[in-house]
Amino acid sequence: MQLNRDALLQAYRRMRTIREFEERLHIENRTGEIAGFTHLYAGQEAVAVGVCEHLTDKDWIASTHRGHGHCIAKGCDVGGMMKEIYGRADGLCKGKGGSMHIADLDKGMLGANAIVGGGPPIAVGAAIAAKLAGEGHVAVSFTGDGGSNQGTVLEALNMAAVLKVPKIFVFENNGYSEHTGAAYALAGQDLGRRVEGFGIPVFRADGFDFFSVYEAMRQALEIARNGGGPAAVYATCTRYFGHFEGDPQNYRAKGEVEKFREESDCLTGFRARVTEAGLIDAAALDAIDADVLAEIDTATVAAKSAAPPTAADVLTDVYISY
Amino acid sequence: MQLNRDALLQAYRRMRTIREFEERLHIENRTGEIAGFTHLYAGQEAVAVGVCEHLTDKDWIASTHRGHGHCIAKGCDVGGMMKEIYGRADGLCKGKGGSMHIADLDKGMLGANAIVGGGPPIAVGAAIAAKLAGEGHVAVSFTGDGGSNQGTVLEALNMAAVLKVPKIFVFENNGYSEHTGAAYALAGQDLGRRVEGFGIPVFRADGFDFFSVYEAMRQALEIARNGGGPAAVYATCTRYFGHFEGDPQNYRAKGEVEKFREESDCLTGFRARVTEAGLIDAAALDAIDADVLAEIDTATVAAKSAAPPTAADVLTDVYISY
């Protein structure tokens, strides 16, 4: 672990921000004000943050339908995101994209993606650009256990390896794709072994543990940033909420989520680890918690009262020129 | 090896038939009479025949753009095939399909396929039907080294394993996809390991040796026919002609093909093996050679002089009813 105090505080803040963002959305969803699909990332924060804390704005990530966590970890503006999810004119995508299409190219964020498996090929392309530029930047894609069965993802594994581009594949096995268990849909079960079949080194991580993910990502980056071609991080984790908001999760055993929340929560684990090691005192973390809570509240209140787009906006942003 | 004399003779005849068919087409192609793309299978006969000698008309196969060998091995009528390649009205597909779309459902032949990676998902479906029927039949797909990088093929591996259907994946690594070497395009190099990553058992075979392929297929079938789900046969081989007719093969080292022809030819090898073991005498094989030569000549002559379809035929066979 090579993280100084500031880095630790920042990682914690980011994980907490994701958590509060999602918990708040979960509550707000019940008001009926939020339109469309919302897939919450709560529970998986250690993965997004453990990965993205290694990256700068010049590194690229390609996300999924469950993208809020990746966006926040990559530095997207939380206020702009909240407004986007509320479909507001000054949302991060002017209300045109919504939860499933949040993107911020200036932050190296190539977009959430409502097509499962859409991201990894796109990240291969960003990695081609990074390789050509030769400045040591990388591209990262996130994929779930379900997405790992999509042909596009498997093509991307092969192509990244063939082209030896600086690309990290992050796999987040949260046990479910929609209402179906990975125990059923993921043949071979060990996704890491599948990836190794393409000649790509895999670094396994405990997706509940920030430090485990951070270390796996470090090792993967050592390969990718040094001309060794792609590498993968394989993290097992869980999601706290349903597949989308409204999912009763009747495919999960009673108490499953509660048990994870109690025993494996990434924030609780992080807090215990850094306080017990005497690196940071609880008060500093409490302060962050309070701060984040306020920030999310501000963002939510602002989003609710922000102006919607106007009908004329439908017609803009299709082409640069036509 | 559990093959009796008749079975051996039949296997030899089938391999020889494929060889003569393709050698003849290679010659005839120069006349300019044959339209469209023709991809010849010569050199790989041991794979198609080693696999298909295990199958009946009730087992299914899904083939590729390089399909003549699979068709013949599965029992398609050689005369009808030749006419199809010449685009004749009484070709196997009435001249509507041509070389890349030969099919014969009565023989369990689900079609050549001009889309690389088109076949394996289709064979998964035939395997679903076989499983539901419960009569012990299987479905087989053929895929090249190049095709193994197509997402559809990788999806089929996973889905077949998830559904535990009686499906055999046959991979033919002939070293090239078009003008590109597998040494470049196939990440991880060991395709077998890639397949194992999906939890599918792989039986490796020498694709120049009928007996090796036959044995690998036997083992794969033992799994698939007994409810064990899919299995794979991975054969390495070579093609004697260019990717398509007209390809100068300047990506291959001088003498590469000649060396294979001399040292590893499947027909020569088969002949040596069965005659040296005293199972069959050379004269019996010579008689088959002569027979096949005559058969192919007859088929070619008949195809050349057969009637083409008429313009009105364009409009039929689109729907069963419309």
Added chain:
Amino acid sequence: MPVITLREALNEALHLEMARDPRVIVLGEDVSGGAGGTSGQRDAAGGIFGVTKGLIHKFGDGRVIDTPISESCIIGAANGAALAGLRPVAELMFADFVGVAMDQIFNQAAKFRYMFGGKARTPLVIRMSFGAGMNCAAQHSQTIYPFMTAVPGLKVVVPSNPYDAKGLLLTAIRDDDPVVFFEHKALYSRKGEVPDGDYMIPFGEAALVREGEHATIVALGRMVPFAEKALDKLNAEGITCDLIDPRTTSPLDEETILESVSNTGRLIVVDESPPRCSVASDIAAIVAQKGFRDLKAPIEIVTAPHTPVPFARELERAYVPGPAQIEAAVRKVLADG
């Protein structure tokens, strides 16, 4: 007659036909749901829109097949199963997902019979939800049926009400050609009278939803109830129109459309798709060729704009053609000559 939703009507059709014909199978992502889950409960989904609810308990997981997220292989497997003698009903969840399954639809299923010289039989139904109206944004809201209508070898069904949906789905499953069946997600809860038993609605026969004299409106899917709304308003002023719902875009009932235009002399085509190479332009072109002499005014086309589908409520409302635009189009063709 029982009044049920379009969702329930489709579900009834599936139950009926799976019970009647053991060759019918259903496959797709979460068509039952719960496989590999820790609760052990199957039918946890019954399809994301609930259309396949209950099937797994009646017909088992040999015939109601949950698949991984692998759309190319879902459709490919349906193709292979159809060639091998089954009658698969594959679910694509969102029509927008055709992008990762298109080859198996348009190059394989649609072409087997032709490429194989008339030997193949591909009795396959591909069901997919489509359309805007639920704020699902650009990748979950498209109409897609224009792509399918363009493809020789496919049949294309776009029901607008529960009665048609059930009868058309039964026809689709019994049809020996590949059928792409489009279900508007904003119509799943639309209610209507639906008989309990078995009945079929033939393909290529349009429904004359309303009769009138001043113009002909052709509308599809959700545009049908929108056109009815527009007509309610216009009727009050004495303006009446034929309202034609083609129900299938391939085959298309050209006759009914042309006959109506020969009576009214005016045509408005309403399609939720963007305008270019749409079913609206297709029908307009057919009438411009074959019904030209009957036309008294320019054809009017009411479609979405040439833009992706936006997310925000205000934007999506502006995007989807609605009763107001239909009404305006009718007024325009009437004013126009």
Added chain:
Amino acid sequence: MPVITLREALNEALHLEMARDPRVIVLGEDVSGGAGGTSGQRDAAGGIFGVTKGLIHKFGDGRVIDTPISESCIIGAANGAALAGLRPVAELMFADFVGVAMDQIFNQAAKFRYMFGGKARTPLVIRMSFGAGMNCAAQHSQTIYPFMTAVPGLKVVVPSNPYDAKGLLLTAIRDDDPVVFFEHKALYSRKGEVPDGDYMIPFGEAALVREGEHATIVALGRMVPFAEKALDKLNAEGITCDLIDPRTTSPLDEETILESVSNTGRLIVVDESPPRCSVASDIAAIVAQKGFRDLKAPIEIVTAPHTPVPFARELERAYVPGPAQIEAAVRKVLADG
């Protein structure tokens, strides 16, 4: 001016633009060829149709990238590279392969800018060979451009001659929006005068290939030389027509078409696609809306039939619309009023 083939014209454009702009990369299957081969010879293909010949020797394998057979990932990678600041030119070899790459084209490339609220720039060209005429059968002969024309966010180019091909490809690569570039495989060897240097042809500006008075013919791709043949024959009888080649179907130069129809009063649209939801029907529909009062006769549409593309020579000849059908259509609109 040098006389070269359409293939050479495209190759020149690629050489010019790659030399001028280091952000331009080329990727696809066998765009150079020979990678991993035993002879060590690169550029063993230079593209299956030779369009990318010689690029690897000048620009190296960092910018001329041979890929595995993974079309989704080829287009996806081109998308990502474009978002990350490069200007990729991806080759799809045969347009029919869109089936395994469609999502990255129509859901991703086409929609990034809109979904991301105007922030994305996707300067991407996807080149693909298309069309019948070489007996490549059902899965290697389709036109495909109607699908792409239907998609908001894409620009669609269909050149008919070497001069246009070079100028349009240079424009395409320099354009900041995603462009799908269709190359008719039966036109690769078509020759014509092509200036050596750099020139651009703007999108959305049709070419008036012939001028005439009796009717307007709009034709695309290989249908343009076929229409010229038909006109050669008709001219001998004193029948003259405007022949318009839109060159790009999206954006479409409606103005030139409508203006011509306002002069001639008659329209024939020629498209190698099957008829339904085609570019032919699209253009016909536009004129039926916006040029209706100018029309003296029903619009005629000349297309392939509603069937897959057949293999045998005799069948394919019957399938592809040719000069004879175009001639007949002109005679028909003239006879018709």
